[in-house]
Amino acid sequence: MNISQIVRKLAEFLDRKDSTREILVQNARDIIRHSKDALKHMYLGNMSESRAVLEKMRKLCAELKSLVKEYPDLLYGGLMVNALTEYIEAEIVYSILTRGIDIPAPEDLDVDPVPYVLGLADALSELRRFILEYLRRGDVESAEKLLNCMEEIFLEISTLQYPEGLLPGFRRKCDIIRRLIDETKSDIIFVKTRRK
Structure with a gap:
């Protein structure tokens, strides 16, 4: 095979891969947008609408996973x-709000472990917003239940001590969650003492 044939074959492969990448980018953007919608519905208490958005996600x-079969390296790009992390975050928040600590495992969501761990960490941060809303409404009991769930999951995931290359951003997320848990405890104590 001469060099022009080699380059032509390479270009054909890269053209197909680039077309697939463009579709993946659009799907990824749609997933991220839907994640925000699902969480918004949860905040508003529209759990059935949130579930419908989660099904779209x-x-x-x-689709993302089937598109990357020929080019699996595309699945591990930043976007x-x-x-996937946004999707997992929304699924876990929904699960915690509707079923408590009984959260779906990576295989239940058909996702790989790394985005699952990152999404689980993000879900814990997101729970603080729900806790603050419960406190605003005077529902300290629900706020405490969510905080207990948040702490229990955090204690488990904080044992995952792996390098940044394996779990990018995870240590920073854990530091943030630890701070949020402490702040949330203070908020709950403040509300409880104010009520007395």
């Missing part, structure tokens, strides 16, 4: 991992 994630 699940389908988009399945793709971010999209």
